Amino acid sequence: MNLAKVAKKISCPTYDRSKVKAGIVHVGIGGFHRAHEAFYTDQLLHDTNVTDWGICGVALLDFDTKIYNTLKEQDGLYTLVIKELDGTLTKRVIGSIVECMYAPENPVQVIEKMASPEIKIITLTITEGGYNYNEATEAFDYENPQIQYDLEHPDAPKTIFGYLTQALKRRKENGLAITIQSCDNIKGNGDLTKRMLMSYVEKTEPELIAWIDANVSFPNSMVDRITPATSPVDISNLNASSGIDDAWPVVCEPFHQWVIEDDFKAGRPAWETVGAQFVEDVDPYEKMKLTLLNAGHTVLGVLGALRGCSTIDEAVYNPEISTFLRLYMDQEVTPTLSDLDGVDLDKYKETLLHRFGNVYMKDQIDRICSESSAKFPIFVLPTVNAQLARQGSVDFAALVVAAWAIYSLGKDENHDDLLIKDVMAKTLAKQARLAKEDPAKFLELESIFGKLKTSETFVNAFSKAYNAISENGIVHSLKAWNKSALKHS
Structure with missing residues (x-):
């Protein structure tokens, strides 16, 4: 140069x-x-x-x-x-x-x-x-x-x-x-x-x-x-x-x-x-970022992939996906965050949606979904475990995990092949096939989910979400989740 x-x-x-x-x-x-x-x-x-x-x-x-x-x-x-x-x-x-x-x-x-x-x-x-x-x-x-x-x-x-x-x-x-x-x-x-x-x-x-x-x-x-x-x-x-x-x-x-x-x-x-x-202490800032931005990316990636989107901005501009993401952030992630002096969480979440929606970025869904087996334990599951500990809602996170199980079968809702880049791709696909008969089988991957399969609350929420997506498709399921959450908020 x-x-x-x-x-x-x-x-x-x-x-x-x-x-x-x-x-x-x-x-x-x-x-x-x-x-x-x-x-x-x-x-x-x-x-x-x-x-x-x-x-x-x-x-x-x-x-x-x-x-x-x-x-x-x-x-x-x-x-x-x-x-x-x-x-x-x-x-x-x-x-x-x-x-x-x-x-x-x-x-x-x-x-x-x-x-x-x-x-x-x-x-x-x-x-x-x-x-x-x-x-x-x-x-x-x-x-x-x-x-x-x-x-x-x-x-x-x-x-x-x-x-x-x-x-x-x-x-x-x-x-x-x-x-x-x-x-x-x-x-x-x-x-x-x-x-x-x-x-x-x-x-x-x-x-x-x-x-x-x-x-x-x-x-x-x-x-x-x-x-x-x-x-x-x-x-x-x-x-x-x-x-x-x-x-x-x-x-x-x-x-x-x-x-x-x-x-x-x-x-x-x-x-x-x-x-x-x-x-002196990074913990509150990194927890906020990992569970909102990085988890938000994962939510958009997995749901968008099933819907047939190719980029993150496409997923954001799907009204059901974006509404679901905001409800997930508000109702399940935000209650687990604390010690964020000087941070306006509502403004931060709104900024995230604008960043995700940058139509000039064209951030590929394939990239966001790559190595999900390493990302879910870091970005999504800490929120699940924190919500279970405080007896809070895990319905939104359960749907995301269920969508990932179906994504791991390798086809989107249009029956087009998904490009899955993951060191555990073969193992994920095997468990995803077993989950077609018993959804909870997907949660038996302990290297990813730890002891989550022993939580009756999460297993029930996950199985309900898995069956809903399998029977009704991702958009219809999101509509139902969003409607229920808005009704009870």
């Missing part, structure tokens, strides 16, 4: 990238990281004279070859295209990723980079499923074949836990504290990162445990910016409008939010100067 040429058309880095050194290693250089942390860091480099907080982006998986090659060829540069609510496009070139590494090609190089003195923070976007957490046992999954491989081949790992352990081992030898910061959509993401890493370390390098406790911090954070998958149309439109030949730009909404627990062992960037918020 020729910056001097591109800068005549759109915003580009005004700082000298050759002087910026990586102080952060980031694992998982997909769209969200590049629309969020890299965006904040780029703005910081723009606004200040700091040169020690660039990002070294690491592609961890074999699957990440394409993004690594793209960024490598573009010297870490890419275009961020912000799709405004009025349809205009705000474009800027992001320059904060100053190094790129491909872990499968040279794992030792990545470990040494993570262990190097100039690196103060390791950040992660490895998706909900990357933390190797078993919902049923509430523990680290040692049976994962990749984990077993790492335990046997510590110097050539495949998982994030193998890499971090080897890097921390080297840092201990050199007396170098560090912060490991999750940027994934998981409640208590820092706490979970530490717990899962410590479980792995206990098996392979137990002498590290005391040192990690004293010298490594794991701040929790809440991240938010809707970032759809980049389409070929996005790439061609960018080229046609700006003459920029970018093989993998990132598209996103204008809204962005980052709330971070201020617990850093070796210094941190002043991200608060560019809009991030540092707080």
Whole structure:
């Protein structure tokens, strides 16, 4: 990418990238990281004279070859295209990723980079499923074949836990504290990162445990910016409008939010100067976001998929789906939220519907529904369990879970094939087939639902919803649920 040429058309880095050194290693250089942390860091480099907080982006998986090659060829540069609510496009070139590494090609190089003195923070976007957490046992999954491989081949790992352990081992030898910061959509993401890493370390390098406790911090954070998958149309439109030949730009909404627990062992960037918020306790903010925004996305995705929608905005503009979502947020999620001083929940929920309805985003239903087996336990089921504990309604959540069971059969209501991207797709399909005879069979997936199958209240609500959708279709069922809820509100 020729910056001097591109800068005549759109915003580009005004700082000298050759002087910026990586102080952060980031694992998982997909769209969200590049629309969020890299965006904040780029703005910081723009606004200040700091040169020690660039990002070294690491592609961890074999699957990440394409993004690594793209960024490598573009010297870490890419275009961020912000799709405004009025349809205009705000474009800027992001320059904060100053190094790129491909872990499968040279794992030792990545470990040494993570262990190097100039690196103060390791950040992660490895998706909900990357933390190797078993919902049923509430523990680290040692049976994962990749984990077993790492335990046997510590110097050539495949998982994030193998890499971090080897890097921390080297840092201990050199007396170098560090912060490991999750940027994934998981409640208590820092706490979970530490717990899962410590479980792995206990098996392979137990002498590290005391040192990690004293010298490594794991701040929790809440991240938010809707970032759809980049389409070929996005790439061609960018080229046609700006003459920029970018093989993998990132598209996103204008809204962005980052709330971070201020617990850093070796210094941190002043991200608060560019809009991030540092707080003592992230929990209320992340709970609000996960159970309203992320769960809202899941609701729209699953219901929209069954209806035959292809994008999230299509689902939002279906009146029965949007009414159902608002009632779910009002009647089942909101009662579980507290300690949100300064937050206008009604305004937040209204803003979410506007964000979901951005017709220029074209966020694909397939993307939102991907890896639902990792998303439901994090986004939807905490609300179910909280409502059961307070003897509140679970009827709306039960319908969403029932819709997911029917979705897992692989066909929408038009009998068209659904593209299901999920590591548990075969298992989900098997249980979904069993559920046709006995709906409660779907709830027997303990790694997802835990002990929920033992709740008579939820099983009854789920079975009622499953039978209603099977017999009457999704829209008719939504109408019935909405009418009943409005009648009793």
